[in-house]
Amino acid sequence: MRLPSRGPRTLKKPQIPSRVALLDALGRKEVSRVHAVREILHLLYTMADAITTRADDYSQWYIDIVRGAKLADYSPVRGCMIIRPNGYALWENMKAALDGMFKETGHENAYFPLFVPQSFLAREAEHVEGFAKECAVVTHSRLIDDGEGGLKPDPESEIGEPLVVRPTSETIIWNTYADWIQSWRDLPILINQWANVVRWEMRTRLFLRTMEFLWQEGHTAHATKQEAVEETLRMLDVYTTFAEDYMAMPVLRGVKTASERFPGAVDTYCIEALMQDGKALQAGTSHFLGQNFAKAFDCTFQNENNELEYVWATSWGVSTRLVGALIMTHSDDQGLVLPPRLAPTQVVIVPIHFNDEQRATVLEVARRIEQELADAGIRVELDASEAQRPGWKFNEYEVQGVPIRLAIGPRDVKNENVELARRDTREKEIVPQKGLTARITELLDRIQEGLYNRALQFRQERTTAVDSYDDFKAALDEPGGFVLAHWDGTAETEARIKEETKATIRCIPFTDQLRGLDEPGEDLLTGKPSEQRVVFARAY
């Protein structure tokens, strides 16, 4: 049973069956029972107020979290979402951390156009094939009265060559790089852009799959293959560090198989995370593009030996999908759980008082603590609003995933204590005001580490190595998650396994992650030789 949560929602909950449907199900003579059934359902739908549990319905739980924590709304545009301040603050914190790491590794930010001439997209054969089916295309520049009180594109205003709303920017960027690069002295070019992209998708899942999303895309140009490959792997390392140190989300690193590769890439590397429902989520990708785009856009340079060579390329990106990954890695049935390093608010203070006199003394202490924490660089918020009562606030901040909550009431003022509640374990304790800042600084670190360890343990419990197809199928259901198995390297086998089990090869992992399991073997299905195990999973 799914129950609606508090507050306005545009989301349609499952609807109570109509009278007609119930009459069909129960029989035409059961009119009174039909009324009773609908009455009961109606009561259940309106009286209770909870986030759907993960065990009950995982995808509904996810939607309840996103909406309950006010991260995003559905929009009037099908397939698009509205990122609310809470969700955007998370993305901003991710951006800030990543942007710093990009700068540290020598990258600069720039901005390229939203619109890509249609002909650009057609230049690289695999690239077109990969993206052509999901492009939004602009063909007109003007609206006119349609004579029926509405508007329509002015047929007179049809623009010459249609413009594609960028699904990714390789083409327009390489068209530009071709102008910028003549000599080996112009290389490398290390550019990143923060942007939105549009991919015309059928299904929507907030943050995980929407038509428009926000991301960063790095595009680099190099003089040698080796340098480009090194860059590709360097950025994969940056993503790994970000995922593990900031998001507290362990990831597997590896390279994609040919069928999962980015259209136009020579090699696609990825980090893969495991969500709580046992499904894998690609959390970031880094592509070695070889000379494919350089050739498509005739981008050459003269090397030190006065020879003309094509430029070597990389591109790499992460998107607002990471917000979805964050949710599904840590959150519980009470709501969002955020790692302190990314939490927009790390500590919330809730004052409790029964009269004006108490209000004054409680707030005085609360403000002093707020100031001390802020001075220590902690993101702290004092909620002194009288619009809601303390109990309501407790719940609200729990749903929103604030890592630490402090409650201060008259009792605490008198005893020079505060009540400290941590979101990750839901433990509460009374602690002295003295030394509070140091305690909280240390606790935030411990929470960050604890979340990572919990997620890592979860992943380890759901990573299985198997050597037979029967075991493989069993492991996908129980315990689920990542299944390490041998594969003969052919697309045919990969496709057949996908067809039969819905599992795909998430990556061919770097072998340092396969401690003790890096022996060669034989393919599950065909028995043909395999150099190493690959990671299978059902995926988002």
Next chain:
RNA sequence: CGGGACGUAGCGCAGUCCGGUUAGCGCACCUGCUUUGGGAGCAGGAGGUCCCCGGUUCGAAUCCGGGCGUCCCGACCA
């Protein structure tokens, strides 16, 4: 694209079968009082082109025709 359901206040719904007071209920919202250590109580209040167009009728949320939109299942996609 095929099959099914739905469209009434910000949200969730009742009322429609069988046409007839001023279209109701819960949540949310506004005002006041009492409250406040885990989603407060009471009282008062505001909020509606009943998806749109046309028809039948003395009278349409309700019946009829057409249109639009949304959701679910399948197909497709990842």
